[in-house]
Amino acid sequence: MSTHAEDDVIAAVSADAASSAALAAPNADRAVANRTRTFDTPRLRKDFAAQGAFLYLEDFLASEVTAQLIHSARALLDEVNRNYLPGHKQGGSVSRHTIDRLAPFIAELYRSKELIGWLEQLSGDKLQVSPVDDPHAYALYYYTRPGDHIGWHYDTSYYDGRRYTLLLGVIDDSSCRLDYELHTRNPDVPDRPGSVQIPPGGLVFFDGDKLRHRVTPAGANEMRVSLTFEYVTDPNMRPWRRFISNMKDAIAYFGFRQVFRQLAARGKDRA
Numbered sequence: 001m002s003t004h005a006e007d008d009v010i011a012a013v014s015a016d017a018a019s020s021a022a023l024a025a026p027n028a029d030r031a032v033a034n035r036t037r038t039f040d041t042p043r044l045r046k047d048f049a050a051q052g053a054f055l056y057l058e059d060f061l062a063s064e065v066t067a068q069l070i071h072s073a074r075a076l077l078d079e080v081n082r083n084y085l086p087g088h089k090q091g092g093s094v095s096r097h098t099i100d101r102l103a104p105f106i107a108e109l110y111r112s113k114e115l116i117g118w119l120e121q122l123s124g125d126k127l128q129v130s131p132v133d134d135p136h137a138y139a140l141y142y143y144t145r146p147g148d149h150i151g152w153h154y155d156t157s158y159y160d161g162r163r164y165t166l167l168l169g170v171i172d173d174s175s176c177r178l179d180y181e182l183h184t185r186n187p188d189v190p191d192r193p194g195s196v197q198i199p200p201g202g203l204v205f206f207d208g209d210k211l212r213h214r215v216t217p218a219g220a221n222e223m224r225v226s227l228t229f230e231y232v233t234d235p236n237m238r239p240w241r242r243f244i245s246n247m248k249d250a251i252a253y254f255g256f257r258q259v260f261r262q263l264a265a266r267g268k269d270r271a
């Protein structure tokens with residue numbers, strides 16, 4: 001007969017075994033292909049174009065991928081860099097450099113040929129991953145305190161080519177909404193406002209220079225985490241634009257230490 005203490009240990013061990021079995025990292029390419037082959041991609045491509053380079057899908061990721069992302073988002077809570085820009089944004093983020101160290105599955109998903117190939121079909125553009133020193137290439141964004149939000153903005157491309165954003169819902173125990181306006185840069189089409197609440201596994205894909213968007217403020221005891229991937233059509237960046245981009249990242253997102261430590265490391269590699 002076992003004691004209560006032994007029962008607790010047995011319960012803890014089996015719960016642990018169950019959770020690690022459930023969280024064995026999936027194969028990113030296979031998981032993406034299993035989903036995308038069920039979609040009517042030519043239809044989605046038309047939708048993307050008709051909406052001025054914007055698409056929302058409520059149910060995109062395979063459930064094992066969503067589970068893996070939720071696990072990583074919770075595991076990285078201690079790594080979150082908090083930022084506050086009065087009147088514009090308040091929230092937390094974890095950059096690619098931390099993800100590379102602690103959640104390599106996310107980096108694998110970002111580079112998935114199946115994922116990139118499908119996004120190329122949607123956009124009609126040849127897509128490339130962002131350069132290694134771009135902290136936005138893949139990043140987690142946390143809305144965990146009351147008032148966390150980001151005001152109206154575009155995901156402006158500082159690159160010579162276009163910059164696409166893929167936003168994946170990870171955790172949404174919140175009232176936050178992604179509000180957006182389509183066609184704002186197209187004088188021939190009236191602006192069209194919209195708003196979505198992105199559930200875990202949901203997708204938003206858009207051309208960063210075309211979609212005006214914001215995330216509305218979180219309430220008390222709410223939590224929202226999204227994962228964004230950035231792809232570019234030309235990874236070159238002129239030096240003065242790089243300077244502006246680095247300053248913006250340091251102030252608004254990831255902190256000076258993280259952004260400039262990476263740049264210093266890169267300088268040393270080159271020396």
Ligand SMILES: [Fe+2]
Pocket residue numbers: 153154155213
């Ligand atoms: Fe954005």
